[in-house]
Amino acid sequence: MNEQQFIQNALQKSIEQELIARRLELGETRPGQLGEQLCPEKPPKAELGDWACPCFPLAKIFREAPPKLAVALAERLRTELPGWEIEPIGAYLNFRLPRDVVARSVMEQIALEQADFGRNEELKGRKVMIEFSSPNTNKPLHLGHLRNNVLGESISRIVAAGGAELNKVNIINDRGVHICKSMLAYQHFGRKEGPEGPFWETPESRGCKGDRLVGDYYVRFNDWVKEGGKSEEAENPEQLALKMLKEWEDGRPEVRELWQKMRKWVLDGIAQTYIRCGISFDRLYFESETYKLGQELVAEGLERGIFQRREDGAIFIDLSDCKLDQKVVQRSDGTSVYITQDLGTAVARHRDFPFDCQIYVVGNEQDYHFKVLFRILHLFGYPWSEQLQHLSYGMVVLPEGKMKSREGTVVDADDLLDRLEELALDGLRERGRLQEGQDSKENGAENSENSEVGLNTARSIALGALHFYLLQFNPRREISFDPKESLAFTGNTGSYLQYVGARIYSILRKAGAEVEANADRLAKYDPETWSLLAGGASDHAESSANSPEWELLKQLREYPKAVSLAAAELNPSHVVKALAEVARRFSRFYHDVPILSSEEPLLSVRLDLCRATLQVLRNGMELCVIPFLESM
RNA sequence: GCGUCCAUAGCUCAGCUGGAUAGAGUACCGGACUUCGAAUCCGUAGGUCGCAGGUUCGAAUCCUGCUGGGCGCGCCA
Numbered sequence: 001m002n003e004q005q006f007i008q009n010a011l012q013k014s015i016e017q018e019l020i021a022r023r024l025e026l027g028e029t030r031p032g033q034l035g036e037q038l039c040p041e042k043p044p045k046a047e048l049g050d051w052a053c054p055c056f057p058l059a060k061i062f063r064e065a066p067p068k069l070a071v072a073l074a075e076r077l078r079t080e081l082p083g084w085e086i087e088p089i090g091a092y093l094n095f096r097l098p099r100d101v102v103a104r105s106v107m108e109q110i111a112l113e114q115a116d117f118g119r120n121e122e123l124k125g126r127k128v129m130i131e132f133s134s135p136n137t138n139k140p141l142h143l144g145h146l147r148n149n150v151l152g153e154s155i156s157r158i159v160a161a162g163g164a165e166l167n168k169v170n171i172i173n174d175r176g177v178h179i180c181k182s183m184l185a186y187q188h189f190g191r192k193e194g195p196e197g198p199f200w201e202t203p204e205s206r207g208c209k210g211d212r213l214v215g216d217y218y219v220r221f222n223d224w225v226k227e228g229g230k231s232e233e234a235e236n237p238e239q240l241a242l243k244m245l246k247e248w249e250d251g252r253p254e255v256r257e258l259w260q261k262m263r264k265w266v267l268d269g270i271a272q273t274y275i276r277c278g279i280s281f282d283r284l285y286f287e288s289e290t291y292k293l294g295q296e297l298v299a300e301g302l303e304r305g306i307f308q309r310r311e312d313g314a315i316f317i318d319l320s321d322c323k324l325d326q327k328v329v330q331r332s333d334g335t336s337v338y339i340t341q342d343l344g345t346a347v348a349r350h351r352d353f354p355f356d357c358q359i360y361v362v363g364n365e366q367d368y369h370f371k372v373l374f375r376i377l378h379l380f381g382y383p384w385s386e387q388l389q390h391l392s393y394g395m396v397v398l399p400e401g402k403m404k405s406r407e408g409t410v411v412d413a414d415d416l417l418d419r420l421e422e423l424a425l426d427g428l429r430e431r432g433r434l435q436e437g438q439d440s441k442e443n444g445a446e447n448s449e450n451s452e453v454g455l456n457t458a459r460s461i462a463l464g465a466l467h468f469y470l471l472q473f474n475p476r477r478e479i480s481f482d483p484k485e486s487l488a489f490t491g492n493t494g495s496y497l498q499y500v501g502a503r504i505y506s507i508l509r510k511a512g513a514e515v516e517a518n519a520d521r522l523a524k525y526d527p528e529t530w531s532l533l534a535g536g537a538s539d540h541a542e543s544s545a546n547s548p549e550w551e552l553l554k555q556l557r558e559y560p561k562a563v564s565l566a567a568a569e570l571n572p573s574h575v576v577k578a579l580a581e582v583a584r585r586f587s588r589f590y591h592d593v594p595i596l597s598s599e600e601p602l603l604s605v606r607l608d609l610c611r612a613t614l615q616v617l618r619n620g621m622e623l624c625v626i627p628f629l630e631s632m
Numbered sequence: 633g634c635g636u637c638c639a640u641a642g643c644u645c646a647g648c649u650g651g652a653u654a655g656a657g658u659a660c661c662g663g664a665c666u667u668c669g670a671a672u673c674c675g676u677a678g679g680u681c682g683c684a685g686g687u688u689c690g691a692a693u694c695c696u697g698c699u700g701g702g703c704g705c706g707c708c709a
Contacts (some may be wrong), residue, residue: 066689364704392637521690
């Protein structure tokens with residue numbers, strides 16, 4: 001039973017007693033409903049208490065003003081909840097927890113569970129498949145993918161923390177006219193003149209990542225179209241692309257060979273970006289493999305009357321009855337469209353991993369696509385089709401508007417990460433943080449700025465800043481990305497979490513103390529020590545009502561709730577926010593309360609509070625794909 | 633035009649599904665490093681919750697209308 005229910009139960013009893021004392025009848029209301037109507041909530045200000053409950057709903061039954069009721073109920077609750085402070089203020093009943101008990105229970109729980117603190121079993125036994133990233137093999141990843149990637153990875157970790165069995169998958173869109181476009185451009189413009197004669201350009205010859213190279217040819221194709229597209233075939237490039245797609249589906253060797261080569265360039269390049277971002281997949285699906293199954297399904301659907309054939313041969317589904325209009329599922333020339341492969345992919349995936357639920361992390365510009373997809377799978381009668389979910393996240397827009405690949409306003413993922421790493425390195429340099437034992441001795445040479453350790457730290461800071469930034473908003477919300485302001489390391493950022501972690505590490509190092517919390521040690525403290533900790537025993541504890549220690553402890557207790565809420569809503573921002581709040585409250589505690597210079601037993605128990613905070617930060621940062629740093 | 637999502641401090645966003653004086657960060661201004669890491673902390677200021685109605689003890693939150701925006705409405709993906 002959680003605390004909220006605990007309070008509700010006590011309320012329920014008190015209300016019943018009060019009713020009896022007043023000889024009032026319940027009338028239509030079930031006895032059990034009374035407590036449920038009163039929902040304990042967080043007061044707007046910490047001074048008011050730890051929990052609060054408005055008495056408005058009871059006014060009718062008791063035929064008395066809520067403030068008077070609150071006073072009467074408070075009296076009864078005091079005997080119901082010994083140790084708690086209960087205070088009626090206006091129409092509200094305010095509750096204050098017995099602090100020594102709470103402090104001890106949170107810290108013991110953290111010490112016992114350690115890396116598992118925050119995990120729960122709400123999704124135990126559920127098999128969840130999650131699709132995210134979904135790159136095209138004709139260009140590198142951009143800012144939009146970065147949001148998608150970190151959302152997918154973070155939600156995966158959060159859902160796994162809920163006990164679900166998880167399968168992370170990526171559908172690689174390596175088939176279609178857009179792929180043919182970059183291939184065509186390469187065929188026409190990829191022949192270069194070198195000192196030793198002509199050659200076909202490769203990532204090595206240009207000295208860049210393969211995804212970048214192919215992406216440039218994709219852009220080149222669009223320029224070609226604008227130029228009027230002169231080619232020896234005297235057809236325009238768009239037509240050539242469709243023709244090439246047909247040849248690809250027919251398996252023409254030259255086309256397949258070029259496709260294999262360019263596809264690998266992009267896949268290798270994108271794989272590097274994934275590694276850099278700390279995200280991974282259990283399995284890759286390729287549209288080039290699943291589209292055939294999609295075509296089989298189209299044939300089956302046609303036979304079963306789910307789809308219809310038009311005079312020109314195109315196959316479509318009529319969904320005008322549910323306002324989804326008509327949708328073509330196979331072109332008149334027999335080639336597949338986007339949704340064809342998604343049908344095949346869904347079926348293939350359920351064969352590979354019989355999921356209870358599948359989450360598609362895909363941008364909201366595809367809301368219509370997924371409505372149609374889910375509808376079709378429903379009409380096919382797959383039972384699992386009822387458990388498909390589209391996590392429709394908002395776009396990332398720049399101050400000047402939407403990113404457009406053709407206009408070169410796309411923010412390239414690798415470029416952005418490079419820029420962030422440079423800024424992080426500048427930050428380390430300014431703070432003189434590139435020396436001080438950050439270098440390995442075997443490196444011997446010098447504490448140079450280019451040391452491996454310094455670069456790794458900068459990478460972690462950059463990634464932390466980016467991921468914190470991208471996860472702090474509601475996923476469904478469109479976010480505007482201003483490079484100048486968004487790439488900050490001060491204020492509410494990933495670096496803030498890392499900084500607090502590093503400071504805790506530092507203080508534990510200085511104390512010569514171990515880093516892990518230890519439940520046996522905690523068991524030795526007496527109740528008075530716990531009261532000293534929670535109540536704020538610092539010299540200037542003029543208001544022990546809400547000491548920094550108590551505020552911190554309460555926030556540590558909030559962390560598991562944030563994780564389960566994030567899992568329920570598929571919204572990692574709850575975890576990010578809970579962590580930022582932990583960091584803020586720790587900073588205040590750290591600032592206001594001396595730790596190393598305090599005397600026993602306060603020294604020990606305060607160090608234990610540091611350890612508990614550290615553990616929560618680490619656990620949460622792991623879920624948000626924000627690297628933890630022992631020093632920065 | 634149709635569908636769909638959105639509108640809260642100068643800016644970027646919260647607001648726990650109807651409750652107390654609407655909160656953070658950032659920017660601005662003012663304080664705090666001889667003391668555990670100043671990528672920090674503290675304080676001041678900043679709002680007619682787009683507009684107008686409605687529902688009720690009570691609305692940023694629910695309903696209707698209006699205004700202004702995003703996205704979608706391809707045999708692109």
